[in-house]
Amino acid sequence: MHLPARTLRLSRVAAAAVAAGALALGLTACGSDDDTGTAATSSVAATTGESAHDHGDGHDHGDTADAPTAQSLQSNLEQITNPDVSVDDKVNLIVDGEKRRDLLEQLNAKLQTYRGITYQVADVTVDGETATAQTTITSPTGHGAPPMPMTWQHQDDTWKLSDAGACVLLGFAQIPCAHV
Template identity: 50%
Template sequence: MGTVAAAVAVTLGLVGCGSDDSSETAASSTSAVASSAAASSSTAAASSSQAAGNAAQPTAAQLQATLDTLADPATPTADKTAVVVDGAKRAAAIEQLTQALAGYGKLTFTVSDVTVAGNTATAPTVITSPNGAAPAIPLTWENDGGTWKLSDATACTLLGFAQIPCA
């Protein structure tokens, strides 16, 4: 929890350093977080120590792909909601995120050291934006009908980086 709070504080600090335009600021903050994560994911490998032999064990690349989908301004909202558990209820917020990221710059994610407990996968993730990288934060995914999706809590954390409330 302390790591998440630190990452949020860093991300919000990046937002405070942006322009007075709130959507530009939100996009800037989100991009910073995403770019850090991408750097880590390029070198990430899946850890299967807790779920050895489980064919459903997700790889870091699979989990990172859900983040890449969510952060890609060119991806339709319907495709983004499909990678989030109960994503349809977050469609309006996800659309706001898409608008905030348009023209901001690429967010990248680096997912590493995946651990699985039951239907939940957790992995430290570095998010990098055009403004820099944030410290790794633990993000979670849930196995939903055989597909690994971002947990609602993780979606809300990412939306919060862009100052978009999960209501």
């Protein structure tokens, strides 16, 4: 689908607002019938926390998790926005993903005709169980949002996209994401 230039400009403005920390609902997606696209390249500068953390949840978390690579975080995003990946798998890629199951089903349906979203993840920093990386999202038409910080949480021995990060992706697909 091709959207009017005004809509495309609005999507960039909305993405910039997200990048500035104003998570807005109903971000406008850039659309195309083009199903081509390649994975963006990644770079990383990682730092890690120094000590074990007591999360107060009764579990011994031991040392801080190994820092994720930019490529592993990028792969997480690519899996979430790949319509060939089942919703059952996607709920395990997002913090509290089961609570977003119905929205992920909507996302998979929309992505059937909107393939080729790419990501560039860079400047990964880790603070305890939270990783933050500058992330650039580019539509299949080549329109991209400015780099924005996205976060992942270390859970169940893996790095999962934060709920707020999932809401950003859902917002680009024009799927409202009420905070749960």
